Amino acid sequence: MSNEKIQFDVVVVGAGLAGSTAAAIAARHGLDVAIIERGRSPGGKNFFGGALYTHSLEEIYPDLWDRKPPLERPVTETGFWFLSKDGMVKATVQGGRINNEPIDAYVALRAKFDSWWAEQAEEEGAFIIPKTLVTDFIYEEGQVVGVTTDRPQGDIYAPVIIICEGVNNILTQKLGLIDHDIQPTKAALAVKQLISLSPKTINARLGLPSRKHGMAISVVGDVSMGMPGLGFLYTADKAVSLGVGVTLHALQETQIKPYELLQRYLEHPAIAPIIEGGQLMEYGAHLIPEGGWKEMPKLFTGGAMVAGDAASMVNALHWEGTNMAIVAGKQAGLTAIEAHQKGDFSAQTLSSYQDGLQERFVMKDLRQYRRMSKFLANHPEFMEIYPTFLNDAMGNFFTSFGKPKRQLYKEIWRSLTSRRSLLKVIGDMVSFGRAVIGI
Amino acid sequence: MIHLLVSIKQVPDTTNIRIDPETGSLIRKGVPAILNPYDAHAVAAAAEWKRKLGGKITIITMGPPSATLALQECIELGADRGILLSDRKFAGSDTWATSYVLAEAIRKIHEEDPIDLLFFGKQAIDGDTAQVGPGVATRLEFPLITYATNIREINQDEGFVLIERKTELRTEIIRATLPALLTCEKEIAEIPYAALPDLIKSLRYETETWTAEDPVIYDETKIGLKGSPTKVSKTGTPKQHEPGETFKVAEIGLKESVDTVFEKMISNSSVASLWE
Ligand SMILES: Cc1cc2nc3c(=O)[nH]c(=O)nc-3n(C[C@H](O)[C@H](O)[C@H](O)COP(=O)(O)OP(=O)(O)OC[C@H]3O[C@@H](n4cnc5c(N)ncnc54)[C@H](O)[C@@H]3O)c2cc1C
Numbered sequence: 001m002s003n004e005k006i007q008f009d010v011v012v013v014g015a016g017l018a019g020s021t022a023a024a025i026a027a028r029h030g031l032d033v034a035i036i037e038r039g040r041s042p043g044g045k046n047f048f049g050g051a052l053y054t055h056s057l058e059e060i061y062p063d064l065w066d067r068k069p070p071l072e073r074p075v076t077e078t079g080f081w082f083l084s085k086d087g088m089v090k091a092t093v094q095g096g097r098i099n100n101e102p103i104d105a106y107v108a109l110r111a112k113f114d115s116w117w118a119e120q121a122e123e124e125g126a127f128i129i130p131k132t133l134v135t136d137f138i139y140e141e142g143q144v145v146g147v148t149t150d151r152p153q154g155d156i157y158a159p160v161i162i163i164c165e166g167v168n169n170i171l172t173q174k175l176g177l178i179d180h181d182i183q184p185t186k187a188a189l190a191v192k193q194l195i196s197l198s199p200k201t202i203n204a205r206l207g208l209p210s211r212k213h214g215m216a217i218s219v220v221g222d223v224s225m226g227m228p229g230l231g232f233l234y235t236a237d238k239a240v241s242l243g244v245g246v247t248l249h250a251l252q253e254t255q256i257k258p259y260e261l262l263q264r265y266l267e268h269p270a271i272a273p274i275i276e277g278g279q280l281m282e283y284g285a286h287l288i289p290e291g292g293w294k295e296m297p298k299l300f301t302g303g304a305m306v307a308g309d310a311a312s313m314v315n316a317l318h319w320e321g322t323n324m325a326i327v328a329g330k331q332a333g334l335t336a337i338e339a340h341q342k343g344d345f346s347a348q349t350l351s352s353y354q355d356g357l358q359e360r361f362v363m364k365d366l367r368q369y370r371r372m373s374k375f376l377a378n379h380p381e382f383m384e385i386y387p388t389f390l391n392d393a394m395g396n397f398f399t400s401f402g403k404p405k406r407q408l409y410k411e412i413w414r415s416l417t418s419r420r421s422l423l424k425v426i427g428d429m430v431s432f433g434r435a436v437i438g439i
Numbered sequence: 440m441i442h443l444l445v446s447i448k449q450v451p452d453t454t455n456i457r458i459d460p461e462t463g464s465l466i467r468k469g470v471p472a473i474l475n476p477y478d479a480h481a482v483a484a485a486a487e488w489k490r491k492l493g494g495k496i497t498i499i500t501m502g503p504p505s506a507t508l509a510l511q512e513c514i515e516l517g518a519d520r521g522i523l524l525s526d527r528k529f530a531g532s533d534t535w536a537t538s539y540v541l542a543e544a545i546r547k548i549h550e551e552d553p554i555d556l557l558f559f560g561k562q563a564i565d566g567d568t569a570q571v572g573p574g575v576a577t578r579l580e581f582p583l584i585t586y587a588t589n590i591r592e593i594n595q596d597e598g599f600v601l602i603e604r605k606t607e608l609r610t611e612i613i614r615a616t617l618p619a620l621l622t623c624e625k626e627i628a629e630i631p632y633a634a635l636p637d638l639i640k641s642l643r644y645e646t647e648t649w650t651a652e653d654p655v656i657y658d659e660t661k662i663g664l665k666g667s668p669t670k671v672s673k674t675g676t677p678k679q680h681e682p683g684e685t686f687k688v689a690e691i692g693l694k695e696s697v698d699t700v701f702e703k704m705i706s707n708s709s710v711a712s713l714w715e
Contacts, residue, residue, distance in 0.1 A: 006636065006639065129635075129639065132635065151633065151638065152631075154634070154635040155635075
């Protein structure tokens with residue numbers, strides 16, 4: 001056993017999407033990169049909805065399709081399902097620009113995808129150290145110069161550390177980049193089930209023409225029981241992924257158990273027939289950082305940067321997290337290269353990481369949507385009243401045969417105004433607009 | 440400096456295994472392969488003594504190329520070198536042929552770099568035969584200590600080991616001359632959380648493969664299916680035993696009980712022969 005110092009050019013914490021991307025970029029440039037991952041294998045425990053976005057994958061590997069990524073189905077139909085207590089209005093889009101090659105989004109299973117994504121980083125030359133938990137940092141003269149791990153003789157040195165530890169950002173906190181733990185109002189707990197069904201059954205029940213067609217659906221309304229949150233449905237090749245995420249705060253307030261929420265969603269009369277007879281393959285819960293811009297830590301300090309969920313880089317309304325993690329990972333990798341070229345790892349040099357991100361959708365969108373999580377928390381009507389109203393209105397419209405239509409419109413009007421005054425409706429729309437446009 | 444050798448096997452994780460009810464054989468498909476648990480404890484014991492005395496650990500295994508993973512795990516636990524005996528010609532070897540292959544390979548290692556102590560697991564969990572360790576010891580004419588639970592002392596200067604071994608009734612303490620061969624129970628050592636340098640070494644490990652010709656040339660009639668006298672005619676799950684007759688001492692009295700049992704034993708030919 002040697003007592004030599006373990007030294008790399010770059011240490012990346014976490015082999016998720018952000019981590020494996022940062023490592024690939026730095027290793028491709030010839031740097032000696034280690035990725036430290038606490039799981040038995042990269043991605044082993046990672047999960048999401050969910051869909052990956054082609055633009056981000058191709059940005060890292062322009063020859064993506066030659067590498068045969070383990071993706072499930074392309075998303076060829078996407079949109080919203082609005083649930084009332086016992087009904088549903090569907091607003092989805094298919095065909096047209098959705099079908100433009102390359103397809104913009106692909107459903108994936110993360111355990112498979114993340115280990116593949118990490119293998120690509122290995123091929124670029126990164127060295128993955130699994131089964132090892134990073135516990136803290138090593139400092140010299142106020143600058144981060146390494147990390148400690150939970151193993152005997154477990155110190156690893158590198159002049160630049162890229163923290164991609166995911167939503168539970170303990171290390172980011174230890175480093176003082178943010179002064180508090182993740183807030184219950186700023187994090188959603190998502191629970192989901194992956195249910196296996198034959199591709200034929202999936203296609204028949206969801207009206208998909210073939211296995212080369214898939215769905216990504218955001219489900220709004222009854223699914224979150226009035227709490228700020230969303231449900232989802234994604235089609236893998238031989239399974240459907242269904243889940244629901246609501247803020248931790250709302251769960252605490254209402255005392256509703258996450259698995260009850262999910263169970264109720266799966267038993268909804270519009271949902272149950274889709275998964276009937278399917279077999280449960282995976283059941284899990286995971287946090288989603290929803291604080292966005294307002295909960296973003298400082299992104300760098302002398303010798304360290306933070307990327308992905310750990311840095312609150314999620315646009316919850318658009319289900320964009322993976323692409324932000326990948327782009328931020330890339331930017332951090334590029335900055336690590338730049339720092340090595342200069343031989344300077346000070347905060348000043350690493351600030352170009354943040355400058356780079358400002359130019360991209362990551363910081364632009366997060367800034368624009370900075371009021372979104374507060375807006376959703378303050379406007380439960382978007383989860384409750386409006387979806388129900390929509391169901392009511394359409395239900396009325398299509399059952400008004402043989403009735404004078406003036407009465408129909410009156411009923412629809414009343415169904416809205418009995419739930420919420422016109423003034424409030426206008427107010428809601430204005431604040432929704434503001435939250436989206438970001439003014 | 441001490442040279443320890445551990446012989447290991449990669450096995451299917453039998454805690455995850457099912458038996459095909461029709462053929463009666465193991466369904467190996469989709470079952471993860473692991474380092475045989477007894478072997479892992481044997482490696483841990485070797486690593487403890489390497490730490491105490493300084494020296495090195497060589498691991499040897501016979502198996503398919505995928506057994507590299509098991510060797511890697513041994514390096515992680517503190518071993519220095521891992522040798523994979525892998526060749527199509529070895530395929531189908533039973534315990535007899537396997538112990539021949541291992542013994543010849545170990546003889547080669549021993550010639551180049553004398554070994555002080557050899558470790559085997561008590562048995563492999565996929566076959567449970569407990570024959571390979573003793574087979575190797577016999578072929579190499581090394582003292583054999585089976586079911587070792589504790590190494591009290593390794594004395595290189597005087598050339599002996601003091602080993603505790605478990606029998607059904609008691610613990611024995613055995614002194615054997617070096618080089619000796621142990622087959623290990625799990626108590627022999629706890630499996631430690633590997634140190635980071637060892638983990639990194641294991642991740643960088645590149646397989647050292649020995650074939651049926653290089654560097655040791657084997658007698659082809661003694662290896663593989665050809666060299667394996669064991670013939671498995673049928674495997675299956677044993678039928679549940681019918682409970683035997685019961686005699687209640689309190690009801691029929693002590694003398695009557697002893698006589699009855701004695702008569703039953705006499706009438707059973709295998710026991711009867713003892714009395715002739
Ligand atoms: C239910 C759900 C649905 C989602 N749907 C979508 C979607 O459809 N599209 C989309 O783009 N995004 C979606 N997201 C968000 C997306 O999953 C995340 O934004 C993305 O995974 C973030 O990647 P990351 O690399 O930052 O973190 P992670 O993927 O969480 O990776 C962090 C890694 O770091 C490791 N780690 C953590 N701490 C340590 C430590 N101390 N030492 C060593 N290793 C450590 C972890 O084991 C893990 O492998 C969804 C999220 C959830 C929960």
